[in-house]
Amino acid sequence: MESKQRAVSRLIAQAGQMLHAHGAESALIGGIMERMGLACGMDEVEVSLSASSLVVTTVTHEHCMTTARRCPDRGINMRAVTEVQRICIMLEKGILDHELAQQKLNKITPERYNRWLVVFMIGLSCASFSHLAGGDSAVFAMTFVASAIGMIVRQEIGHRHFNPMLNFATTAFVTTFISAQAVVFEIGNNPNVVMASSVLMLVPGFPLINSVADVLKGYINMGIARFVMGSLLTLATCLGIVAVSGVLGMFGVTL
Structure with a gap:
């Protein structure tokens, strides 16, 4: 039994x-x-979550077992x-027992969309916002060009596992520098x-939405941690934009 x-x-x-x-909200994780x-026959399951780790305790036949795991952001x-x-x-x-469930869990791989498809769709979505805001074809x-190139930069920095705030600041700088040419x-x-x-x-929409939900x-605690992270990413983006404004002398430009 042990x-x-x-x-x-x-x-x-x-x-x-x-x-x-992989970004699930805290209530879903605990549930x-x-x-x-x-479902595996435990009498009681207790879960404690923090921003970068979790602790789970199982109880069966009055025997308690606790384990902890670090949870790096993937x-x-x-x-x-x-x-x-x-x-x-x-x-x-009852389709699976705990052994079969473990085997299936080990086979889960976080598949992602083709990177060029993501670049195209990001460029198209941002360009669509500009059209909705009254922009013409130019x-x-x-x-489209600025946001697509910015997304390529973001992917390349992300693949090299740099700090997310550095990633956002650099991406914002490159994207804004290219888009600023339209003003110049x-x-x-x-x-x-x-x-x-x-x-x-x-815009870090997913972390901010999850923070409110938590x-x-x-x-x-989880909500505050996610809100702070989302706010720091927003701050990093603003720093990248402001840096371009300083380089090009565009502080008087109204966005």
Whole structure:
């Protein structure tokens, strides 16, 4: 029985670690871990979450076992989160036992979209915002180019595992520098829209949304940590934009 409890504890901890690392909200992490433990025959499952780690305790036949895991940020990936949820559901329905669940969990890989497809869609989305803001075709084209190149820079820095704030600041600088050429050379009917629209890809919407959700659902510490991280990323983006304004002498430009 002790060996089963140890295996189940490791299964639950790994599932929670994967959910945490790939951007799931705290209530979902705690709920999935508890459901998986109960489905595997545990009498009680307690979970404690922090910004970079988790602790899980399982109780069965009055025997308590606790394990802790570090949770480094692996980037937002809803496919990995969904796969863990499917394993949880199959455990609850009796389709899997804890050993088969462990095997399926080990096979989960956070697949990502083709990088050039992401670059194209980011450029298109930012350019679409510029069009909605009243920009003409020249503004649309400049926004597309600036945001697409900025996304390439962001991907390259991310692949080298630099600090996210350095990544956001550098990406904002490059993107704004390119988009500022529309103002310098007066390209399009409203070149200021290019500068405003091209950096929208750097808005940390997911961490900020999760922070509010965590606070509303009682995970105050996690919510504060995510809000602070989202705010720091926003600050880094602003620093990159301001740096371009200083280099090009555009502090008087109204975005």
